[in-house]
Amino acid sequence: MPTQARDDTAEISPGLQPGPAVSSFADVLAVVQRLQPSSPLMLDAILRCLGYVDRDLETAATASRSARSSVSGSSATMAAGQATPLRRREHDQTSQSASRKPVPSLFAMEGGSSEPPQWLYETVAFHAPEIFRPAYRQKIEPLLDPRRSRAILQMISSRRMRVGPLDIRDITRHAAQQKPLARLPRLPAETLRSGVQLLIDIGPSMEPFSQDTNALVIDVMSIVGAGAEIRYFRACPLRGVLDAETGLTVRYDPPPQGRPVLVATDLGIGGALGGLPRSRPAEWRMFGDTLRRRGSAVTVLVPYPQRRLPTWSPATLRVLGWDRSLSVRAVRHPSRGR
Structure with a gap:
């Protein structure tokens, strides 16, 4: 017997827990609904761009199935098992080369090859925003009077x-x-x-x-x-x-x-x-x-x-x-x- 569809945020919240300064669940659902990912691999790339990273493969797969079912209005329930919250990727300031590595694949293609597409290896991870601080606390006045x-x-x-x-x-x-x-x-x-x-x-x-x-x-x-x-x-x-x-x-x-x-x-x-x-x-x-x-x-x-x-x-x-x-x-x- 089909169950009644639940709220979007309630459906995806067990699998996706936002870290500090991460995109909200409403943003995640809006992007997923807009792009309509055709595979879990593409959904994984979208979640990474929004700042989410999984701890475990099963947790990520559960979260992806939950997000797709919530967007499409499906009545499917969450997969059994305790979900591990996802965490925000932390920017490693000590290693600049690590940020240039391609984003690895965390999902296997269902009913097809597990080889990720070429564009995924060319994708570069986003850097955490750096706070700009001017060299001087006060603005340096020009030598000439700007009025003349x-x-x-x-x-x-x-x-x-x-x-x-x-x-x-x-x-x-x-x-x-x-x-x-x-x-x-x-x-x-x-x-x-x-x-x-x-x-x-x-x-x-x-x-x-x-x-x-x-x-x-x-x-x-x-x-x-x-x-x-x-x-x-x-x-x-x-x-x-x-x-x-x-x-x-x-x-x-x-x-x-x-x-x-x-x-x-x-x-x-x-x-x-x-x-x-x-x-x-x-x-x-x-x-x-x-x-x-x-x-x-x-x-x-x-x-x-x-x-x-x-x-x-x-x-x-x-x-x-x-x-x-x-x-x-x-x-x-x-x-x-x-």
């Missing part, structure tokens, strides 16, 4: 060219003199069309400011776009820059004629660290003279206050203190202070 950092970088990366509105005075003068215009004269204006070359010092003395240099690269690329040329160096660009593909040190090539150059470095203020000699003033003078002959304006951001900036900086380099006091006014007129 974009305006500052745009001012540094721009170049003054005759791309503004039409120069009506010049056009009128040519017309009065009855001279033809080869091209329409325009007023000078700041523009980013020349692009910018960004040089980032990645020497040991600049490691404390790596978060700010990374943010500087992102901000400059978002402002200038494809015209941003990024190069990395140690101590001074004249000693060589890193090749983007090989990572080897290659000769520094100046930018095209007139392209602005932005350098993020400490100019040797941080000292000689990691066996790397600090940059010398003569190197930076030569660097500034080389770019001045090509018509490139060079701006150097030094991650120290204004009072720490070197007094030997040549006139060919516009040296600015990279801190919260830097403003657009100081970038436009360095001699007028902050």
Whole structure:
């Protein structure tokens, strides 16, 4: 005589007991009903993905038959015998290789081969979630004031060219003199069309400011776009820059004629660290003279206050203190202070 179907959770609870932070029985039944496993082997894989592992083969078989009968509405009762609760798989943090082993088969195919399918050997066990803890308890504030950092970088990366509105005075003068215009004269204006070359010092003395240099690269690329040329160096660009593909040190090539150059470095203020000699003033003078002959304006951001900036900086380099006091006014007129 068929018995009355029981509640789903009551049907499966003798064979499946959740451990800490394991999926609920409602989730198990919902997944099984959705996927409709055709064999105990597939059901075993589903239970493992949800965090259940059996202690005994008979217990697992009993639990699988119970789950299938509950989902399909069958009136079959639980198999005889005391069921051993299943436990949550514990993540072995001491052995990383163990987590890469394929999930073994715990069920035999009924009426067929006991060889599990190939995909089961390629399945990787899930890792227990790891709690992420930041390296610092408090957020590190950026060197530049976020409210004006974009305006500052745009001012540094721009170049003054005759791309503004039409120069009506010049056009009128040519017309009065009855001279033809080869091209329409325009007023000078700041523009980013020349692009910018960004040089980032990645020497040991600049490691404390790596978060700010990374943010500087992102901000400059978002402002200038494809015209941003990024190069990395140690101590001074004249000693060589890193090749983007090989990572080897290659000769520094100046930018095209007139392209602005932005350098993020400490100019040797941080000292000689990691066996790397600090940059010398003569190197930076030569660097500034080389770019001045090509018509490139060079701006150097030094991650120290204004009072720490070197007094030997040549006139060919516009040296600015990279801190919260830097403003657009100081970038436009360095001699007028902050």
